[in-house]
Amino acid sequence: MSDSSANSTLLTDAASARRLVRLPVEKPQVAVDFLHRKGDGVMSMIAHFWDRLAQTPPLARADLHLLLALDAAVASPGVDINISTIVDEPITGAMLYVPKAHRADILACDLATSTAFAHYIARRGETAAINGSGTTAPAGTAADPAANGGAVPILTSSSPPAALQLAPMPPLTDLSGIKPAEKSTPANGADANGRPAIDFLTGQAEGIMAMIPLLLPLVHKRVPARQLVNYVMRLPIDKSCALDPRVRPAKSTDMAILTQWRRAYRAERGLLFDADLDEAIRTERVFVLEAPAAANGGAVATNIVAIAKFDLELDRSIEIGGVYTFPEHRQKGYGKAIVADLAARIRSQLKTPILQVDETNVAALKLYERAGWQNLGRLARVWLTG
Known part of the structure; x- marks a missing residue:
């Protein structure tokens, strides 16, 4: 197997190891509970807003893509997913993606989940090129930094390197009552007005950082325009604090x-x-x-x-x-x-x-x-x- 094929295979395997489930916006509790349970307090602020998604006007709910990622390797094979049984499945991540706002809130617990979410976002475009394998491209190719003066190339959808082609999206179960959007947007994840499929991401840093190199080619960037990473801290109940007269x-x-x-x-x-x-x-x-x-x-x-x-x-x-x-x-x-x-x-x-x-x-x-x-x-x- 060539290096190029290995790259593509690794990317496909990483994505297909996850099954994505789109939840009804008016029933976000499974996703909210997951943020509280796995977010270690970091995702509490995001969970606060997700818990109120049901208050979104009905006509705007189609614009909110609330997803869970399940571990396809151990999820119940051949069993239809529904709201009542999903809590028993091995959940590995949750994402709220809003295409019209070009933003996403994300908690991804592993690389496979980050890759699956990146694929879902990239599907807003036709032939976007992303590299999710983390492996080195063959020497001398366009993706080889040494062949490009040490810089990471800006990929285009017209002729992306074969090793960086977007792999098929993982299986999607849609429980939202809304059919997944048709792929009618221009290439590179842009919408009809030329805006990218994604511009702003927030969530637990580890999962977000794994997604950045997968999404940058969609916006023709080598590095993000800006990023802020904060430690979230809490004062435990056994630690004292007092009012100050000043x-x-x-x-x-x-x-x-x-x-x-x-x-x-x-x-x-x-x-x-x-x-x-x-x-x-x-x-x-x-x-x-x-x-x-x-x-x-x-x-x-x-x-x-x-x-x-x-x-x-x-x-x-x-x-x-x-x-x-x-x-x-x-x-x-x-x-x-x-x-x-x-x-x-x-x-x-x-x-x-x-x-x-x-x-x-x-x-x-x-x-x-x-x-x-x-x-x-x-x-x-x-x-x-x-």
Whole structure:
């Protein structure tokens, strides 16, 4: 068998080892339970939204592709899949793919599942070329980096290398009551307006990272336009936290420094959060920490030195976000103090404090670990085209 055939065979085998089942959007519970069970807390935020898919207007439900991946090697052979029996099958992944929004939420527990999901997304196109085997292309071919100046080639659908041809999609069982979409879109996974089949992916980092090299050829990219990978952390119940008298809810008179905080956070972290600061103040979701500034005629002035906010509120947890200490006030424990205060406020609501830390922010990660925060895993957000 040639190297080219080996590549194609490996890709086909990886995909066919999984059976995809499309669920009715109004019955997402099996997928939601899987996210909670296998996501180790990393997928809780995504599960929160999936649990509300049934509220989607009926005419829009056809645009939501809610999939489960089953291990075809050990799944019940020759048995029809239905909602009542699927919980007894070996589930290896779940994906919500929204073609019109060019995005997908994904939890893939192994490479075969990542490959199967990538194939499903790529089927929005006709002849998209992807490489899912992870093996080296034959020397001297177009896919050989050495033959291309060390760069990974940008593949096209007109004449993709034989070793990188898209393998057949794994078997699909459609329980949604909607026939799978016909393959009527242009090549390379683009829709009728030239938009790619996929642009944004989010989910557990390991599965997402396995899909990136499979999907980049669909958008003619060598690397993603942007990617963020955060550690999701939780404060266990046996770890203490306490209110800090220096922390208070933000007021409308703080608007100037809140605007400065929002801009500085974007400049340093690359994230711009919601601009409706008035609403955040009204609902007491943003907090400031004041520290003594200077004595003035016997009175002690204060400066706002750190800011944080409540982000997403889930059924059993609330996320702390936007944690920021102004540069001139760092290394004084203010960030740790405001996080502990917000964690105590969350605990008072009988919920669990959670937060996310950029995997490149080693200092913050160590700070939270020393304070007793538990690392649950990595959540990735990837923009293929930006």
